[in-house]
Amino acid sequence: MREIAVVAFAQTRHSxxxxxxxxxxxxxxxxxxxxxxxxxxxxxxxxxGSCDYLAGAPFSFVSALDALGxxxxxxxxxxxxxxxxxxxxAWVRLQHGDVDSxxxxxxxxxxxxxxREIMTLQLDPxxxxxxxxxxxxxxALQASATGAxxxxxxxxxxxxxxxxxxxxxxxxLPEPAGEGAxxxxxxxxxxxxxxxxxAAVVLAAGDLARELCERPAWITGxxxxxxxxxxxxxDLARSASTADAxxxxxxxxxxxxxxxxxxxxxxxxxxxxxALELPEGTRVNPSGGPLxxxxxxxxxxxxxxxxxxxxxxxxxxxxxxxxxSGPCLQHNLxxxxxx
Amino acid sequence: xxxPCAVIGVGQTRYTTKRRDVSxxxxxxxxxxxxxxxxxxxxxDIDAVVIGKAPDLFEGVMMPEAYLADALGAAGKPMxxxxxxxxxxxxxxxxxxxxxxxxxxxxxLVVAFEKQSESNATWALSTHQPFSASLVVGAGxxxxxxxxxxxxxxxxxxxxGHLVAVxxxxxxxxxxxxxxxxxxxxxxxxxxxxxxxxxIRYLDTCPSSDGACAMVLxxxxxxxxxxxxxxLGTAMRSEPIFRAGRDTVNPQGGKDCAADVYRQAGITDPxxxxxxxxxxxxxxxxxxMWLENLGFATEGEGWKLTESGATALDxxxxxxxxxxxxxxxxxxxxxxxxxxxxxxxxxxxAGEHQVDGARRALGHAYGGGAQFFAMWMVGSDRP
Numbered sequence: 001m002r003e004i005a006v007v008a009f010a011q012t013r014h015s016x017x018x019x020x021x022x023x024x025x026x027x028x029x030x031x032x033x034x035x036x037x038x039x040x041x042x043x044x045x046x047x048x049g050s051c052d053y054l055a056g057a058p059f060s061f062v063s064a065l066d067a068l069g070x071x072x073x074x075x076x077x078x079x080x081x082x083x084x085x086x087x088x089x090a091w092v093r094l095q096h097g098d099v100d101s102x103x104x105x106x107x108x109x110x111x112x113x114x115x116r117e118i119m120t121l122q123l124d125p126x127x128x129x130x131x132x133x134x135x136x137x138x139x140a141l142q143a144s145a146t147g148a149x150x151x152x153x154x155x156x157x158x159x160x161x162x163x164x165x166x167x168x169x170x171x172x173l174p175e176p177a178g179e180g181a182x183x184x185x186x187x188x189x190x191x192x193x194x195x196x197x198x199a200a201v202v203l204a205a206g207d208l209a210r211e212l213c214e215r216p217a218w219i220t221g222x223x224x225x226x227x228x229x230x231x232x233x234x235d236l237a238r239s240a241s242t243a244d245a246x247x248x249x250x251x252x253x254x255x256x257x258x259x260x261x262x263x264x265x266x267x268x269x270x271x272x273x274x275a276l277e278l279p280e281g282t283r284v285n286p287s288g289g290p291l292x293x294x295x296x297x298x299x300x301x302x303x304x305x306x307x308x309x310x311x312x313x314x315x316x317x318x319x320x321x322x323x324x325s326g327p328c329l330q331h332n333l334x335x336x337x338x339x
Numbered sequence: 340x341x342x343p344c345a346v347i348g349v350g351q352t353r354y355t356t357k358r359r360d361v362s363x364x365x366x367x368x369x370x371x372x373x374x375x376x377x378x379x380x381x382x383x384d385i386d387a388v389v390i391g392k393a394p395d396l397f398e399g400v401m402m403p404e405a406y407l408a409d410a411l412g413a414a415g416k417p418m419x420x421x422x423x424x425x426x427x428x429x430x431x432x433x434x435x436x437x438x439x440x441x442x443x444x445x446x447x448l449v450v451a452f453e454k455q456s457e458s459n460a461t462w463a464l465s466t467h468q469p470f471s472a473s474l475v476v477g478a479g480x481x482x483x484x485x486x487x488x489x490x491x492x493x494x495x496x497x498x499x500g501h502l503v504a505v506x507x508x509x510x511x512x513x514x515x516x517x518x519x520x521x522x523x524x525x526x527x528x529x530x531x532x533x534x535x536x537x538x539i540r541y542l543d544t545c546p547s548s549d550g551a552c553a554m555v556l557x558x559x560x561x562x563x564x565x566x567x568x569x570x571l572g573t574a575m576r577s578e579p580i581f582r583a584g585r586d587t588v589n590p591q592g593g594k595d596c597a598a599d600v601y602r603q604a605g606i607t608d609p610x611x612x613x614x615x616x617x618x619x620x621x622x623x624x625x626x627x628m629w630l631e632n633l634g635f636a637t638e639g640e641g642w643k644l645t646e647s648g649a650t651a652l653d654x655x656x657x658x659x660x661x662x663x664x665x666x667x668x669x670x671x672x673x674x675x676x677x678x679x680x681x682x683x684x685x686x687x688x689a690g691e692h693q694v695d696g697a698r699r700a701l702g703h704a705y706g707g708g709a710q711f712f713a714m715w716m717v718g719s720d721r722p
Contacts, residue, residue, distance in 0.1 A: 229406050
């Protein structure tokens with residue numbers, strides 16, 4: 001495979017409330033930032049991830065082209081998935097060998113609607129959605145199946161929020177407190193916060209990557225797998241698709257110093273850690289992770305960006321970024337990056 | 340530079356207003372199974388699945404790839420969901436082809452669908468984001484002014500659109516999958532239908548269809564078919580919808596996209612070197628407009644090509660031999676159908692609407708405010 005690296009990453013200072021910015025206003029600063037960091041104004045390929053249902057209108061990605069200033073017309077595509085999959089599409093496109101750079105971005109304003117209810121719309125419309133189980137109820141089923149101790153979940157949230165407070169881009173959330181359940185066994189603080197935000201990444205191939213930055217975060221493995229949709233067909237305590245993707249991406253071929261995991265509920269971190277077979281020494285979500293900022297549709301891309309950042313700034317030499325999609329970790333993408 | 344890719348299987352459903360007998364999953368599975376059967380393969384032979392459809396609001400299912408993973412045999416495999424507005428069907432084929440051209444997979448199933456009967460697409464297209472209110476209703480409301488501007492610039496007589504409306508429906512009578520099959524279709528019939536959006540009459544527009552289309556794409560080493568359709572060139576282009584000064588009648592993105600595909604395929608004179616084209620024409624007037632945009636005619640002259648009969652099935656450059664979008668429009672799938680029909684033509688498998696000896700075919704799709712373009716060129720000879 002052709003050598004491809006993350007050479008720049010930028011994100012918004014994520015917000016828990018609607019600050020009145022449109023999606024195109026939200027994405028412009030991160031786009032400007034990665035352009036400034038790389039000195040690139042044009043890219044061989046551009047790909048983005050977003051979701052119409054967050055905006056409540058079709059074609060939420062169309063106005064982003066205005067922020068991009070896509071003129072003259074650009075070679076561009078879009079996934080109605082987390083932008084981590086846009087990065088995957090861009091990585092594939094760079095494998096063709098005729099272009100050397102790609103711009104990837106994702107954005108989402110979940111403050112505009114009721115995310116729990118909106119996510120219900122991704123269930124089988126005939127047999128599952130009519131049951132009325134929302135996203136948190138689904139997650140609670142998985143949390144029960146995991147059988148995690150309350151103390152372990154609390155520690156995950158405490159650590160994530162503390163790291164989030166130290167991360168200028170994440171939300172400032174207090175120490176987890178309160179014993180009331182949201183949906184048994186999940187408490188309100190086990191759930192990723194409603195967040196508005198955006199992120200952008202630049203990928204570059206071979207010599208261009210070396211030219212653009214001192215320590216490119218080389219993608220040495222990237223793979224994703226989907227599982228059956230119906231929860232009854234899966235062992236909810238395990239994430240087989242994460243384990244498969246990890247094997248395909250070669251996670252176990254070396255030490256993983258930092259892992260950024262797309263865990264939108266505290267128990268998901270436990271499932272993912274196990275599936276990825278991460279050793280004790282791996283730092284999980286030093287950015288605070290999704291429990292400290294969850295700009296839906298950009299959250300997965302941010303995991304890859306954050307994991308890359310540790311290589312770009314020299315604080316780690318092998319890191320992992322994970323992204324997920326679908327109810328109860330149905331679809332998982334694993335990226336391994338090395339200095 | 341990239342690895343060769345070929346189409347080895349095509350599957351379509353019979354396009355119709357309402358497929359009450361199947362769920363969304365049943366619809367996409369029907370097309371996928373037919374594509375697998377055409378390729379002589381089973382689900383196990385597929386490395387990855389790419390699915391595309393137009394806005395999720397059309398069926399009210401958000402990110403339906405999660406729900407459709409089971410029906411498409413994707414469990415345990417990579418699955419991607421593409422959405423690039425009306426061009427999405429074309430983009431879906433290109434993302435699938437990209438996986439093979441990039442050397443990541445050997446066999447990819449691409450599927451696109453729309454089950455328009457689950458909701459009302461015109462109204463799903465008429466909700467707008469806060470602070471960008473619009474009085475436009477549906478796609479016809481958006482595109483009619485662009486057509487009027489084309490007529491003003493080119494001086495085309497008003498019956499040109501109707502000629503396309505008749506020609507494409509005549510072709511549809513030869514395509515067993517086509518939705519609109521109107522025996523005895525003629526100019527008078529089109530002229531007598533109500534005006535929807537000046538100058539678009541009822542029969543100048545595409546229908547609302549339920550349907551799905553699928554293709555099996557393969558690397559050169561994993562062919563199962565003796566008559567594959569080789570991918571000779573692929574390109575996508577996008578431009579901003581609100582850019583002042585952008586020409587929405589003859590968009591730069593379409594010109595650039597075509598130029599890129601022609602360059603890859605070694606085409607210098609599209610009208611002479613391309614044998615058949617499946618082009619996204621949802622409103623009849625878009626045939627002359629795209630004839631110019633895609634370089635088959637010089638600017639202002641496209642309508643003369645249409646008028647001369649050159650784009651008819653027995654003309655020198657047949658456009659939409661399948662009946663096109665004007666005859667079948669499961670929106671998200673419409674682009675993929677164009678790409679698949681182009682492949683069928685160069686494989687010699689287009690049945691009654693086969694263009695004799697077709698060796699090079701263009702598949703085209705556009706979307707958004709005529710700002711997203713996806714195209715490919717396929718051929719019978721390996722590049």
